[in-house]
Amino acid sequence: MSKPATLVDKIWDSHIIADLGDNTYLLHIDRxxxxxxxxxxxxxxxxxAGRQIRNKELTFAVMDHVLNTHPGRSDETPVPGGINFxxxxxxxxxxxxxxxxxxxDPLQGISHVIAxxxxxxxxxxxxxxxxxxxxxxGGIGVLAxxxxxxxxxxxxxxxxxxxxxxxxxxxxxxxxxxxxVFAKDMxxxxxxxxxxxxxxxxxxxxxxxxxxxxxxDGRLTICNMAVEFSTRTGIIGPDxxxxxxxxxxxxxxxxxxxxxxxxxxxxxxxxxxxQFDKEVVIDCADIKPQVTWGTSPEHSVAVDGxxxxxxxxxxxxxxxxxxxxxxxIGLKPDTPLEDVKIDAVFIGSCTNARLSDLRExxxxxxxxxxxxxxxxxxxxxxxxxxxRAESEGIDKIFIEAGFEWRESGCSMCMSGGAGGEGFSPxxxxxxxxxxxxxxxxxxxxxxxxxxxxxxxATAITGHITDPRKIGV
Amino acid sequence: MxxxxxxxxxxAPLMRRNIDxxxxxxxKELIKVEKTGYxxxxxxxxxxxxxNRKENPDFILNRKPYRHATILLADENFxxxxxxxxxxxxxxxxxxxxxxxxxFASIFYNSSFKNGLLPVxxxxxxxxxxxxxxxxxxxxxxxxxxxxxxxxxSPEYQIxxxxxxxxxxxxxxxxxxxxxxTLRYEPQIAAFQDKDRIxxxxxxxx
Numbered sequence: 149m150s151k152p153a154t155l156v157d158k159i160w161d162s163h164i165i166a167d168l169g170d171n172t173y174l175l176h177i178d179r180x181x182x183x184x185x186x187x188x189x190x191x192x193x194x195x196x197a198g199r200q201i202r203n204k205e206l207t208f209a210v211m212d213h214v215l216n217t218h219p220g221r222s223d224e225t226p227v228p229g230g231i232n233f234x235x236x237x238x239x240x241x242x243x244x245x246x247x248x249x250x251x252x253d254p255l256q257g258i259s260h261v262i263a264x265x266x267x268x269x270x271x272x273x274x275x276x277x278x279x280x281x282x283x284x285x286g287g288i289g290v291l292a293x294x295x296x297x298x299x300x301x302x303x304x305x306x307x308x309x310x311x312x313x314x315x316x317x318x319x320x321x322x323x324x325x326x327x328x329v330f331a332k333d334m335x336x337x338x339x340x341x342x343x344x345x346x347x348x349x350x351x352x353x354x355x356x357x358x359x360x361x362x363x364x365d366g367r368l369t370i371c372n373m374a375v376e377f378s379t380r381t382g383i384i385g386p387d388x389x390x391x392x393x394x395x396x397x398x399x400x401x402x403x404x405x406x407x408x409x410x411x412x413x414x415x416x417x418x419x420x421x422x423q424f425d426k427e428v429v430i431d432c433a434d435i436k437p438q439v440t441w442g443t444s445p446e447h448s449v450a451v452d453g454x455x456x457x458x459x460x461x462x463x464x465x466x467x468x469x470x471x472x473x474x475x476x477i478g479l480k481p482d483t484p485l486e487d488v489k490i491d492a493v494f495i496g497s498c499t500n501a502r503l504s505d506l507r508e509x510x511x512x513x514x515x516x517x518x519x520x521x522x523x524x525x526x527x528x529x530x531x532x533x534x535x536r537a538e539s540e541g542i543d544k545i546f547i548e549a550g551f552e553w554r555e556s557g558c559s560m561c562m563s564g565g566a567g568g569e570g571f572s573p574x575x576x577x578x579x580x581x582x583x584x585x586x587x588x589x590x591x592x593x594x595x596x597x598x599x600x601x602x603x604x605a606t607a608i609t610g611h612i613t614d615p616r617k618i619g620v
Numbered sequence: 621m622x623x624x625x626x627x628x629x630x631x632a633p634l635m636r637r638n639i640d641x642x643x644x645x646x647x648k649e650l651i652k653v654e655k656t657g658y659x660x661x662x663x664x665x666x667x668x669x670x671x672n673r674k675e676n677p678d679f680i681l682n683r684k685p686y687r688h689a690t691i692l693l694a695d696e697n698f699x700x701x702x703x704x705x706x707x708x709x710x711x712x713x714x715x716x717x718x719x720x721x722x723x724f725a726s727i728f729y730n731s732s733f734k735n736g737l738l739p740v741x742x743x744x745x746x747x748x749x750x751x752x753x754x755x756x757x758x759x760x761x762x763x764x765x766x767x768x769x770x771x772x773x774s775p776e777y778q779i780x781x782x783x784x785x786x787x788x789x790x791x792x793x794x795x796x797x798x799x800x801x802t803l804r805y806e807p808q809i810a811a812f813q814d815k816d817r818i819x820x821x822x823x824x825x826x
Binding site for chain 1: 636637638640642643646647648650651652653654655665671695696697700701702703704705708723724725726727728730731734735785786787798799801802803805806808809812813816820821822823824825826
């Protein structure tokens with residue numbers, strides 16, 4: 149009998165083309181999905197070197213990063229020079245015969261949203277994109293990770309990557325989620341416990357009853373932030389929920405091949421005796437709705453908590469890091485998070501812009517108005533998500549509450565790059581995105597990460613708000 | 621690119637944890653499809669006090685002799701966050717050839733080797749000890765990083781061995797092109813796909 153293996157081991161082993169020694173392998177890459185930033189740079193490199201795309205049928209591209217998310221958009225974007233990336237990607241994908249989901253394509257959306265939605269990413273596949281949040285796709289049992297654009301060129305030319313094998317980590321979420329606690333709260337809580345470097349050199353599998361009970365949208369949210377504690381990637385074993393999710397998706401297999409595929413997908417679980425190099429157990433009873441106070445996703449606390457005091461830090465380096473974050477965020481230690489006034493709310497991004505996210509936010513926003521003086525923006529994760537939301541009347545709820553209802557894209561997750569719009573210096577923004585880094589959403593902007601429900605509750609009151617107190 | 625064998629250079633200690641790639645090269649600097657010319661934007665939000673590139677005199681890379689640094693010291697999880705390879709290009713364009721830290725985020729770590737930048741992992745205490753020695757000498761004392769012998773020599777002549785993946789080390793020592801190296805495996809890649817098309821047809825037909 150073979151040695152018990154983790155899910156990551158199984159997918160890894162089934163993609164080895166050559167063992168290069170020193171824990172390093174040449175791996176087959178099943179899906180290469182690129183966007184206009186890394187993709188256009190890599191295609192330019194490929195063309196300069198006079199190389200070919202080895203497997204066009206395994207290669208996809210989409211406009212999602214720098215494109216405008218205002219309604220009625222064109223190639224023009226608020227990002228300086230952004231139009232060059234858009235036109236380069238369009239021209240070079242056309243020249244190479246690569247399937248591109250262009251700005252006006254009814255299937256366009258954020259790559260990490262549409263790859264599962266269209267059935268392009270499938271369980272058991274290896275999948276790469278020139279974006280760190282590629283780990284999102286792990287939520288459907290795909291071994292997916294972000295790479296730099298030179299590695300993107302490598303995949304274009306060879307359909308492989310040279311990779312060192314990560315160690316195995318498992319995080320078990322036991323118990324049941326409390327009221328108004330969602331996947332976003334689970335992952336923020338985890339990162340606050342293990343730290344922003346807590347998963348370094350590991351691929352993490354999320355498991356346990358609370359993971360099994362999540363719908364696919366929630367699983368994608370969890371895996372989306374695996375990179376925020378510096379894991380190589382995150383993954384969740386595919387189950388019947390995953391299989392049902394793929395049935396009938398445009399690029400998913402059909403007929404006899406479907407039957408063969410699901411038979412294989414059902415084998416994609418870690419063996420019961422598999423050994424993990426690191427294991428963390430989280431009791432969901434301990435998780436309240438979360439919000440970040442500082443400049444790293446590890447700076448997450450319960451929404452009814454306070455800004456921590458660096459004097460209580462465990463060591464000098466932690467204290468300096470916390471002091472720096474507190475100085476950037478402009479708040480005093482021991483301030484209750486609920487006292488923090490908010491200037492803007494953003495609901496969107498590859499973390500939280502799927503249909504269930506919009507439905508949950510709409511449940512809170514229904515019949516209410518956002519606080520005076522607040523700017524609120526919603527960018528659905530894809531055209532398909534947007535159309536479905538509109539068919540349920542969700543757009544009207546957002547618009548009547550006072551939200552801007554945008555087109556899909558990375559939008560205001562990242563100033564300068566994505567969408568090119570930032571918020572103003574010193575503003576506090578409650579955002580459903582994944583990074584609260586210094587200057588991430590504009591110079592001097594203070595980002596607070598939370599779930600769509602906490603974001604909606606906050607938009608209504610104008611200060612960070614515990615969604616449990618607002619009622620449906 | 622040139623071969624990386626051994627360097628002796630000025631060291632800039634930037635001893636912060638979780639220095640992310642948004643900090644190394646801000647999003648608003650990502651305006652070129654090319655891989656060159658990012659050095660000016662390196663640590664843009666920290667290095668300049670406004671949008672007009674007015675230098676912030678307190679930032680280490682704006683001070684002598686650190687503005688001529690070829691080695692950067694940092695705390696754990698260097699290069700976390702966005703996969704943007706421009707973070708590596710900004711460092712190399714500025715003149716940095718080596719970053720020494722207790723740990724690196726994996727995408728940044730992988731991209732470094734493809735661009736002639738050596739990321740060296742040393743123990744937390746050792747990185748802080750070197751930083752301390754450099755600061756004591758106001759940056760005048762240099763550090764040696766030897767990839768052939770896999771060690772770092774501190775200003776006080778302590779030798780810190782490091783380990784690095786054989787394949788990645790070879791890439792830098794000989795300035796190999798990983799794509800050319802992989803194309804030698806073309807028969808194996810083709811054989812893998814031939815077999816895989818039968819066992820996992822859904823990957824290839826949709």
